[in-house]
Structures are given as structure tokens and as C-alpha cells.
Amino acid sequence: MHLYRTHTCGELRQTHVGETVRLSGWVHRKRDHGGLLFVDLRDHYGLAQCVVTPSKEFFERLERLRVESVITVVGTVVARDDETVNPNLPTGEIEVQLSELEVQSEAAELPLPVFGEPDYPEEIRLKHRYLDLRRESLHKNMVLRSQIITSLRRRMVDQGFTEYQTPILTASSPEGARDFLVPSRLHPGEFYALPQAPQQFKQLLMVSGFDRYFQIAPCFRDEDARADRSPGEFYQLDIEMSFVTQEDVFQAIEPVMSGVFKEFQNWDGKTRDMPDGPFPRIPYREAMAKYGSDKPDLRNPIELKDVSDFFKDESKTGFSIFAKITNGGGKVIAIPAPKATANQSRKFFDDFDKWAKKEMQAPGLGYARLRKDDSGAVVSQDPVLKNFDPEHLKAFLEATGLDDGDGVFFSAGKKEAAYKLAGAARLKIGEELDIVEKDVFRFCWIVDFPMYEYDEDNKKIDFSHNPFSMPQGGMEVLEAADTDEKKLDILAYQYDIVCNGIELSSGAIRNHRPDIMLKAFELAGYGPDVVEEEFGGMLNAFRYGAPPHGGIAPGVDRIVMILAEVENLRDVTLFPMNQQAQDLMMGAPSTVSEKQLKELHIKLSLPKK
Numbered sequence: 001m002h003l004y005r006t007h008t009c010g011e012l013r014q015t016h017v018g019e020t021v022r023l024s025g026w027v028h029r030k031r032d033h034g035g036l037l038f039v040d041l042r043d044h045y046g047l048a049q050c051v052v053t054p055s056k057e058f059f060e061r062l063e064r065l066r067v068e069s070v071i072t073v074v075g076t077v078v079a080r081d082d083e084t085v086n087p088n089l090p091t092g093e094i095e096v097q098l099s100e101l102e103v104q105s106e107a108a109e110l111p112l113p114v115f116g117e118p119d120y121p122e123e124i125r126l127k128h129r130y131l132d133l134r135r136e137s138l139h140k141n142m143v144l145r146s147q148i149i150t151s152l153r154r155r156m157v158d159q160g161f162t163e164y165q166t167p168i169l170t171a172s173s174p175e176g177a178r179d180f181l182v183p184s185r186l187h188p189g190e191f192y193a194l195p196q197a198p199q200q201f202k203q204l205l206m207v208s209g210f211d212r213y214f215q216i217a218p219c220f221r222d223e224d225a226r227a228d229r230s231p232g233e234f235y236q237l238d239i240e241m242s243f244v245t246q247e248d249v250f251q252a253i254e255p256v257m258s259g260v261f262k263e264f265q266n267w268d269g270k271t272r273d274m275p276d277g278p279f280p281r282i283p284y285r286e287a288m289a290k291y292g293s294d295k296p297d298l299r300n301p302i303e304l305k306d307v308s309d310f311f312k313d314e315s316k317t318g319f320s321i322f323a324k325i326t327n328g329g330g331k332v333i334a335i336p337a338p339k340a341t342a343n344q345s346r347k348f349f350d351d352f353d354k355w356a357k358k359e360m361q362a363p364g365l366g367y368a369r370l371r372k373d374d375s376g377a378v379v380s381q382d383p384v385l386k387n388f389d390p391e392h393l394k395a396f397l398e399a400t401g402l403d404d405g406d407g408v409f410f411s412a413g414k415k416e417a418a419y420k421l422a423g424a425a426r427l428k429i430g431e432e433l434d435i436v437e438k439d440v441f442r443f444c445w446i447v448d449f450p451m452y453e454y455d456e457d458n459k460k461i462d463f464s465h466n467p468f469s470m471p472q473g474g475m476e477v478l479e480a481a482d483t484d485e486k487k488l489d490i491l492a493y494q495y496d497i498v499c500n501g502i503e504l505s506s507g508a509i510r511n512h513r514p515d516i517m518l519k520a521f522e523l524a525g526y527g528p529d530v531v532e533e534e535f536g537g538m539l540n541a542f543r544y545g546a547p548p549h550g551g552i553a554p555g556v557d558r559i560v561m562i563l564a565e566v567e568n569l570r571d572v573t574l575f576p577m578n579q580q581a582q583d584l585m586m587g588a589p590s591t592v593s594e595k596q597l598k599e600l601h602i603k604l605s606l607p608k609k
Helices: 059-064 122-127 136-158 199-207 246-264 284-291 320-327 346-358 390-400 415-432 474-479 484-489 514-523 528-542 556-564 594-599
Strands: 020-033 036-043 046-052 070-079 094-105 181-183 191-193 213-220 233-242 281-283 331-337 366-369 407-413 443-447 452-455 460-463 494-499 502-509 549-552
Touching (some): 020 046, 020 094, 036 094, 059 094, 136 213, 136 233, 233 502, 246 494, 246 556, 320 407, 346 366, 407 415, 474 514
Antiparallel strands (some): 036 046, 331 407, 494 502
8 A cells, every 4th residue: 555645535436435545635624523523634636524433542633633734544435324425525425434544744823724715814825825725716726727838838739839948038128117137147237137028039039940939938027016917927828920921820829719718618617608710800999999998898798989070069969068079179989888777776877977087087977868758759868968959869879879778978088088988987887787798708809000109298109019010011101101190090910819808918920121120110210220229139130031920929827817717816826926026925035145246246225214
């Protein structure tokens, strides 16, 4: 018989009845029932109920032993009585009558209970993460994460991709976030940087003659924490392909993403739907117009409507506030609230106005409730639509698809601000009205991102997204862009994957030609000297023959978050940091010795406390 176990705790079934087994694990829970001591023994694989009678010499020791102590037991598998079978437990038809006990490790008093998983302060959970990870829900999430990564790898290889590893110590690069810097002992005063992403390396792999690359890549960014973003490191499925169009990337990656979500859609026994068919492709400008976001949640049926033109003529509306906004170049965006008038009180509408002012720092959120009058016409007694000319109101209702019993909210102001509020209101209204689809994954591609945007702060044209994307139309469209308006019309071969309102990845067909790259930067006000200084390594590589190439990098952490149905990355990450980027368990970051600093030729200049 094996020293520690013949079976795992989750393995025993009716077929094992009568066998003598040895199990090892943690004491999960103890219950004293009329002289019989029941012990739930837990390991990585599950739970087994063990039974001890007072006649055993180890009875009192086991009775005194704290939960989470590690023990090895020997006993006989017996069938439970019909009335004691636990249908919720895979091992629920049997129990083990113990004959031997060996204590491998006694647990001290616990700072964090495992059984029952009561809510506990984050500080305690992170400091004692090894206990937190013993909890069933968190433990399952980590196993799920491993299984998802295994599936991603398998699917990428099946699609003809090869995994390569890129450097962790590299040069600092301006990629939008702060670098984590590593001082060089051999080169005083110089620093490595941990990669924010393997972006340049994977493109250089294409220049080096490789073709379909992928990597489960660690990325490091010195950013503030958010629920969906770790403060230090994260992982992405990094991908690059040579000699491909945008459509080729979609055809290669969509089956991987769809396949993973289909494979794990019911991983915990809950029924979820992953629809068949290609992901919808939504141009960026259409996404902003319909949903007020480039990360639309397609489970929500509400679509925004630009109704600015309906408010320009005050003589037809009797509403001067919106007339002033629209005639000043602003926008009025309608957010339908289906059947809200029929099913909600006035407080529902007033609360949204208060929400807009408090949470969104907006001037407010106008609304109108729609009902049929005595003549059968749909009208509103609320200020925004109350004084509309009847024919004008009829045209408004036809354009927006609104009818009796519906409600409608209005976001008004400068275009960007109006759409931002409208997009947020759309999500909240959908949730409050409970019309958002449940237990389904709605994917889409967002395509045709603008290459440039107007920077209000600096009063200039600048890149809106990824400056290394290929502009649609290439050099020809760049050379024809002799006005700001024409620059803002240029689209890029950039694309995002979005699922249920969460951006999983950004990607692009890369700009592989130095002449087009220099011209693209020139239109944004950057001279060739700047490009050569900041990106000379990659630019020089392109001068020696670079294939057309493109790629994408879905975030592994966010994929797991969606499938595990959790709201915080902490719940799908083994050893996360807290919101202040501290590892409370290992005590990082920490001070280092003077000797270490001296070896690195570093003197500290700390801020005054």
C-alpha cells in the first residue's frame, strides 16, 4: 500500500465498497453525531466522508485536531444508508470507516476559514493566499484557468502556429504605460525594462522569416489597478502572422476564441450559450453611434439614436435647451427604455437624472414617458416632448421606433460627452429593466478604427490608437491627406475582439514599410528623427525586407474572468497584488541592502515623508 494514498479523496464510488483504502488530505470539517465523529477529508480532487467510533484509540486526538490539519487515514469503504446519501457530492454514496490515523501536519488557529467561504477582508485573504486558494470556488477557478490555457495552446498548434519565447529583459519603449525598470550591474546607470508586451519582438520574428507565431506571454505595466487589470503583470495570447490580410487574421483567430468558449461554456454545470457562426463585424463609428462605446455589450438590445436634427427647429419642439445645443454643433442622443413607462414609476426616470449628475458628472439626463391619449395618438406630458408639433412627434417616434408604454432618455451636449453619457446610460437602463440576455456569450469584431483623432488638449492631430497600424489605402491616402479633415477620415487596419462588453484584445495589420511609417508619423507632427530615435531598431529591420504581417493579443486573464463569471482579476489569479501594487504574502516590494544598491551603482533619493 502506498505510503500516503491508494486513492484520492474525490475518487471513491460505490464500486470501491469493501476495499481498504489509504487517503491523505486536509481536515475540511468535523461533525460529532451521537458519539460518531464524521470528518470530511479534502484534497485537490474532492471530499470523502470519514467516520470514526469512540472505540478507536485515535478518536480523541482526531476530535481535538484543528480543521485544515493534514492527515493520512486508513479505512474500509462502506455504502451509506439511503437516507444519508449526499447527491450533491460525487463521493456522496459512500463513506470510509477509519481504522488508522497519522497526523502529517497540525494546523495552528486559522486567520481565515476555508469551509463555508465566508466573505473576508481583502488584506487577510491576500496575506494568507495559500488558505484562500484552498477554498473550493477559488481553487476551481485556478484549475479552470490552467485548462483554458491548455486549450488555447492546443487550438493554436492545430491552426498551424508555433510557440516561441521572447525576452523578458529588454529595452524601455514608449508603449503607453510606465515600464518596470531593472538596473544593470554590468552597465552602471543603464536599465533594462520588463516588456509591456512582446510587440516589437513578434514583429521582428516575422521579419526573421518565421510565420505563425504565438506565445502565452507575460506582460508588465506599471499601471494603477482596476477590477479587470492587474497593477503589475498579466498574460495574453500573443499572436502574429506573415503574409496575411485582416480577413486572414479573423479566420485564424475566431475558431480559437469560439472553440474555447464552447469548450468551457458549461464548465461548472451551469448552462450557457455560445452561438454558432461568425462574429459580427461592426465599424468603429457605427459602434459609437449605436452603443456609445467601442466595447458594445450586444446582450443589451437597446440602440442609441442621434435625434439632433429633430431639435434644431424650436418652433416645432418648444424646447429651447436642446435647440441651443444642436444649433451650436452639439448632439442630442436618444436612449430608448422599452416599456419603462408601462412598468416603472416616475421615480425610475428621476433616479436616472440624479445618477447622471452624481455618477457621471453630467448636467442631467432628460426623459419622456410615452402614452396614448384619448385620440389614440402616442404623446408625452414630460417637458422634452410635451410641446412637439404632432406631425413632428410622429416622425420622431417613427425614427426611434418608440411606441405606447415606452420611455426615452436624452443625453445632450458636445458629441463626445453626449455619447459617453448615452453609452453608460444604455448599459444601466438595460440592467435596471432586466432586458439584458443572460447566460450567453455575444462576441463581435470592432473594425475600421480611425487612424487619427484631434487632440483637444494640444490642439493637434495625433494617432488615435496604434501608430504602427497600416492605414487603409496605404501611401496614397496619406499623401492625399492635405487637411485635418482628410486626416481624420483615414481608417486603419485595426480591430478589437469584444465579448459581453469586455474588450478581450486589440490587433492590427502592421505598417511594414518604412516610407509609409515615416509619412504616417509626419501627418501626426512627428519628424523622422523622432521615429528613428524611438523605433530605430524595428525600422532598420524593415529596411532589409519585411513581409506584410499582422496579429492580435487576446487577454488570458479576461477570458478566464468571463468564463468563471467573476468581477475581479484577483479571483482568477493565483497570487495577485492588492490595489496598491503590494504582494502582502511575500512582502513585495521591499527595501534592499546597501550592498545590493552599491553593486548596482544606485543611490536612493526618497521623497520626504
